[in-house]
Amino acid sequence: MDGKTALAFWHKYPFPTRLTSVGVEELAGYLRELSNNGLSTKKAEQILTLIAEDGDTSRDFQDKRDFIVQGLVRNIRFYEREIARIENEIESLMKQLGFQLETMTGIELVTAAELVAEIGDIHRFASPDKLARFAGIAPIVAGSGNKVRYYKSKQGNRELHDIFKALAIRQIAVTRTKKEPRNPYFHAYYEQRMAAGKTKQQAIVCIMRKLANVIYYLMKTKSAYVIPVVSSNEAA
Template structure:
């Protein structure tokens, strides 16, 4: 995965430990402090960031990894175009940049959990946004 080197991978494995102790990716997200906490009473409530629970070292590793995923190179190209597009979409939806980073961290947790659970490598997905936007323009002209 772009942005993960030997040191970051060792930190992730060291903080997570045995992946078999987590039933699913949501449990790992809760352990990392990325899952929101629900505070409610009488059917009313809101979700808040989990600041007091979780492994703070794992959280900080994921935070810096999320920054690396949306990072633009010197040429102005995103390191990971999929996460950069996701980040820009979340910001355009009205989320703050920190909230968008937390969304990326949550996606990273799911990917890392799946990779560790199934012992697979990361394949960078391809974006087909341009083709989709070209089809929208063609439909508008008709």
């Protein structure tokens, strides 16, 4: 809805009646130019067919409604420019800090900045375990003697916890085309946890805990991430 082609289309044709006198070839040419040949005559035919099937859907003060739609397009374009400017500033800051978090699967600029913002100075954590506790990933141990139980922690930094969870889910994702794991190491680890009887949520928590180790190391050493080699048996 907010893509470059869509916004240009909504701005020029904020309401179906604006396309009443527009033919298939004219609309197709307009869409083709906007989308760098990504949209064809078929899309133009589909749009005009749907408009014809709907009939006249105009309402009172339609010109004012059209003006509002065009205003929304202008606002979206403005905010997109502002977001791009902010991301440029964030990128510059991240380069100054020297972290290479974006080398890891599933971490782009914004996620890297969120991790740094929530974790702060990594040296205030003596170990990955401390970071995991801070993020509310490490389980709470309760009991005495031979009876020990582990409970899910509801403490810690919940913002950081959610970032780790989203990152964990990205680790087990597969590519759309070849259906290959984006991160074979974590995908294999996830399958191992599932085979061991863990639920999906428990397996994801296991990945989150491992990710705490990885992020701790990457920030502590400012190293680039390298996906560990997975054997054929693990990948199967």
